[in-house]
Amino acid sequence: MTTTSLPARAARIAHLARTHVEAGVLMGAMALPAPVQRRLAGKPVVVEGQELDVETQLMLRLQAATQKPVETLPIPAGRVALAHGAGIAGGRQPIGETRDLQVAGMAARLYVPRALVGTATRPTGDPTLVFFHGGGWIYGDLDSHDATCRVLAERAGVRVVAVDYRLAPEATFPAAHDDCVAAYRWVVEHASDLGADVDRLAVGGDSAGGCLAATTAIAAAREGLPLAFQLLVYPATDMTRSHDSHRTFAQGFYLSAEFMDLAAESYLPHEADRRDPRASPLFADLPEGLAPAYVCTAGFDPLRDEGEAYAAKLREAGVEVELHRFGALIHSFFNVVGVGRTSRAAVQDIAEALRRGLS
Structure with missing residues (x-):
């Protein structure tokens, strides 16, 4: 292994670890009972007589705390971030x-x-x-x-x-x-x-x-x-x-x-x-x-x-x-x-x- 490959390998390992943690957090949150999700998500959001799904509300809250909106990033970085989130x-x-x-x-x-x-x-x-x-x-x-x-x-x-x-x-x-x-x-x-x-x-x-x-x-x-x-x-x-x-x-x-x-x-x-x-x-x-x-x-x-x-x-x-x-x-x-x-x-x-x- 060449020394120049070490930073790239370390970055790859860090990315995989971060992805694993993020996926685990999201999966765990989405598997919680609805009453627990409600407490974590906050008060119900109702617009035009429609109530936002509690799972979705919780997911939005987690995203706001952990991710920058893709449109705030340079487009190449936004493409990577969107694919990462979709995965x-x-x-x-x-x-x-x-x-x-x-x-x-x-x-x-x-x-x-x-x-x-x-x-x-x-x-x-x-x-x-x-x-x-x-x-x-x-x-x-x-x-x-x-x-x-x-x-x-x-x-x-x-x-x-x-x-x-x-x-x-x-x-x-x-x-x-x-x-x-x-x-x-x-x-x-x-x-x-x-x-x-x-x-x-x-x-x-x-x-x-x-x-x-x-x-x-x-x-x-x-x-x-x-x-x-x-x-x-x-x-x-x-x-x-x-x-x-x-x-x-x-x-x-x-x-x-x-x-x-x-x-x-x-x-x-x-x-x-x-x-x-x-x-x-x-x-x-x-x-x-x-x-x-x-x-x-x-x-x-x-x-x-x-x-x-x-x-x-x-x-x-x-x-x-x-x-x-x-x-x-x-x-x-x-x-x-x-x-x-x-x-x-x-x-x-x-x-x-x-x-x-x-x-």
Whole structure:
């Protein structure tokens, strides 16, 4: 071992030890009985008749005491911090198989649930979700949403293809949108290679990824590409941020006004682009043949109202829509599948909606 490797090795050991301690603290706190969690979390938080989930309130309190908000860090450091937090909240989730691959020139990962391992040679293929991660177009990657993709695959009984599209500020609008549309075209063309049933394909994502899934679905309908379902988890649909929930939940509930400012400035530096339907599908002229959608929102989320407005827009256009608000939860609950009970149960409900949508 060279002397120059010792500091790096020591830093790695320290990081692993810190991660282990943080994970242990969070898991322990989330496993406490609800009355104990209430005492630790503080008085109930009630806004607009909704009471914040006590597990979530306690988690927010722990985060405030131990972590700097990612938007206060330089973007490269923020990316590391977000992935670190997602790993702790996601835990280790079972999966049948994973395979890293290239999709339209982008890194991607295929998840195969245990029930579908060995079925790739079936003539019809399996139901498959093409997944776009959230992170404000500036954060997130295949690893940040790995645990959630595993849960979706296993619980819904579908293959999942997660796509690592380009991020801002290195690649500004419409780079992420273009990447996701290109990735979906590639999946349609190579469905048999992936073991996917071209007649049972879905697009899905959370937050910015929900926006990208929605705009990819619009592009698919316009191009006549097969698409059976949209899974939109608290999607960003209006970058003008004109809805009441942006003001009501601007601080204190994980997704902050400062985070959203950074996302908009990084991905959409030209303000006129913020009304472009490829960034704000709430302003889109919806085409015929748009796939049925499941849209869910969180009660304590700045994006709540715009997500529900988009569900209403889809319904008015004749699209079959299921809308569900998880009223006690916050933005980012989709990544909390390794600790606690409430968020994990919500993600399982979302996976069941995906199963129904592709059945």
